[in-house]
């Protein structure tokens with residue numbers, strides 16, 4: 001039999017990557033996102049080991065099929081639904097235009113019910129039996145249309161899994177009782193450990209801060225398992241990210257997101273941190289969350305980082321679909337605004353040229369075929385420079401299309417934060433090398449996964465790729 005070699009002919013393409021670990025480097029096969037961690041002093045030996053090369057080659061088709069299914073085989077299962085265009089806040093970086101948030105329309109209860117019936121009929125046609133679609137009331141500020149939203153939750157509770165992403169300022173005890181008693185997944189937003197930090201970015205149209213009010217709501221939510229908080233990371237709060245983690249942990253928040261500000265509109269662009277500053281603050285915050293876990297035994301999961309860890313150890317178990325290409329916009333989820341207009345993702349609502357029809361005029365079935373949707377669902381790292389040659393392209397995905405379009409003037413460019421994404425992946429691989437990755441993931445994350453490759457070569461860490469058990473539906477669990 002003809003021998004196979006790495007990096008030539010029919011052999012697997014294995015690229016060594018420095019992950020900043022004292023003992024291990026990574027070998028990555030860029031096309032399939034296969035990885036192995038190899039002792040630095042044995043890397044040449046591994047690359048020349050016929051048994052290893054053969055094993056990677058044999059499994060390659062399976063890994064490629066898994067990656068293809070993730071990139072091209074999913075169907076939409078979630079909707080970000082804006083029941084109003086208005087918001088009571090005027091956050092400096094908001095990707096929704098201020099005029100819309102100040103003067104926009106609100107959907108009536110009848111129209112909201114009609115929209116949900118239409119969505120339900122669509123999902124019944126496209127989702128496997130027994131899979132309920134997810135509708136996340138989003139915005140602008142969905143609680144400004146509380147009566148209609150709550151009526152819809154009660155009317156469709158059996159058929160739809162609901163979530164609400166809110167700035168938190170309009171959640172009174174009755175609203176909290178309503179939402180928590182129905183186990184609604186609840187997302188809030190808070191940008192700092194103290195009012196003087198949060199209020200730099202998140203305030204009312206009159207300029208009043210809302211920090212203390214939102215912390216009061218989080219106090220009321222203490223003990224509720226199904227809530228999360230988004231902290232949008234900007235130059236205004238970067239220096240305080242570890243303290244944000246401390247506050248969330250003290251408030252017993254189960255999950256948070258430390259999302260770098262998207263530079264889609266000028267407000268976000270003005271607060272864009274440098275990749276270096278972002279990386280050191282963010283990794284410092286992850287270190288802090290780990291230290292708190294060691295001290296208390298209680299996790300604060302940083303969901304956007306957990307997703308990167310999952311991209312490594314269980315690619316198809318990823319929940320958020322920003323760091324894969326094409327991203328989830330328009331193919332795993334889409335957005336509906338208060339007029340019933342359809343967009344690939346909420347990020348596009350304020351941009352012209354990305355409206356893919358209207359829900360009320362029969363546009364739902366055809367929106368995926370519109371130029372607006374296709375331009376986003378067809379955006380792949382393979383067509384973007386320098387991402388096409390980047391070894392970690394299937395762990396990063398060159399996010400985000402809306403950001404790239406506005407920041408660089410072209411969807412076929414990368415967005416902001418390339419070096420930050422690299423650093424994040426290296427950190428994740430170091431955790432795996434040290435066997436610490438579970439501390440960063442929700443408990444039970446692996447109940448639906450099986451190991452498909454667990455190599456036992458002595459100088460490899462027990463490297464593996466895992467796959468979810470069977471379903472081809474991705475649920476972006478958290479909102480952004």
Ligand SMILES: C[S@@+](CC[C@H](N)C(=O)[O-])C[C@H]1O[C@@H](n2cnc3c(N)ncnc32)[C@H](O)[C@@H]1O
Nearest residue numbers: 093094095139140166167189230261262268480
């Ligand atoms: C658009 S808001 C809508 C829901 C609600 N009003 C809220 O603030 O949570 C949803 C989330 O997007 C975040 N967000 C808004 N503009 C952003 C941007 N330019 N980059 C990153 N996140 C942003 C907000 O901080 C918030 O956490």
Ligand code: SF4
Nearest residue numbers: 087089091094140167
């Ligand atoms: S981030 Fe949310 S609360 Fe702030 S202005 Fe935008 S929609 Fe309103």
Ligand code: SF4
Nearest residue numbers: 387390393396398418
């Ligand atoms: S943005 Fe940077 S890290 Fe991500 S795929 Fe492109 S080159 Fe690679």
